[in-house]
Amino acid sequence: MEKTFLMVKPDGVQRNLIGELVTRFEKKGFHLVGAKLMTVTKELAENHYGEHKERPFFGELVDFITSGPVFAMVWEGDNVISTARTMMGATNPKDANPGTIRGDYGVQVSMNVIHGSDSPTSAEREISLFFNENELNEYTKTISKWV
Ligand code: DAT
Ligand code: MG
Numbered sequence: 001m002e003k004t005f006l007m008v009k010p011d012g013v014q015r016n017l018i019g020e021l022v023t024r025f026e027k028k029g030f031h032l033v034g035a036k037l038m039t040v041t042k043e044l045a046e047n048h049y050g051e052h053k054e055r056p057f058f059g060e061l062v063d064f065i066t067s068g069p070v071f072a073m074v075w076e077g078d079n080v081i082s083t084a085r086t087m088m089g090a091t092n093p094k095d096a097n098p099g100t101i102r103g104d105y106g107v108q109v110s111m112n113v114i115h116g117s118d119s120p121t122s123a124e125r126e127i128s129l130f131f132n133e134n135e136l137n138e139y140t141k142t143i144s145k146w147v
Contacts, residue, residue, distance in 0.1 A: 001078070002080050005073070005115075007116075007130075008114055009065060010064065010065065011111040013070060029077065030083075031075065032076075034072075034074040034137060036072055040070055042062060045065045048065075049062065049065070057110065085118060088102055091109060093106030093113075
């Protein structure tokens with residue numbers, strides 16, 4: 001079953017959006033396999049956002065993601081990687097449709113509430129960067145045959 005890495009960014013944590021965002025993915029029918037409140041180190045931030053190293057906003061991005069706790073999660077489900085991206089909305093909240101997370105809760109591109117892996121390769125990479133094997137829970141819910 002496909003897994004993705006989602007993270008409530010420091011702005012989402014400060015704005016008390018953890019519960020709301022977890023609820024959206026739960027109600028959609030996805031399956032939570034790991035979650036933790038944590039503070040991202042500079043080293044982890046630079047590794048996680050390595051693809052953006054040459055971008056002008058890289059320093060600001062690393063400073064922001066390390067500025068306060070984040071809520072890191074692993075979610076499982078059919079097409080969860082692309083569906084979670086659709087639920088998140090466009091990177092820049094000004095372009096994100098109402099009803100999406102960034103469309104409903106974001107204003108600035110640099111503080112856009114949530115991170116989500118953009119491909120199977122990045123999902124695998126990001127899950128292993130943020131979680132140890134023993135922090136991922138494999139379990140079955142009775143409801144899984146209905147949703
Ligand atoms: P996404 O988070 O939708 O995958 P991304 O990978 O292109 O977007 O960029 C990573 C983060 O970097 C993004 O969530 C917010 C920040 N960012 C992107 N473009 C930016 C810009 N032009 N100015 C400031 N921050 C930006
Ligand atoms: Mg990205």
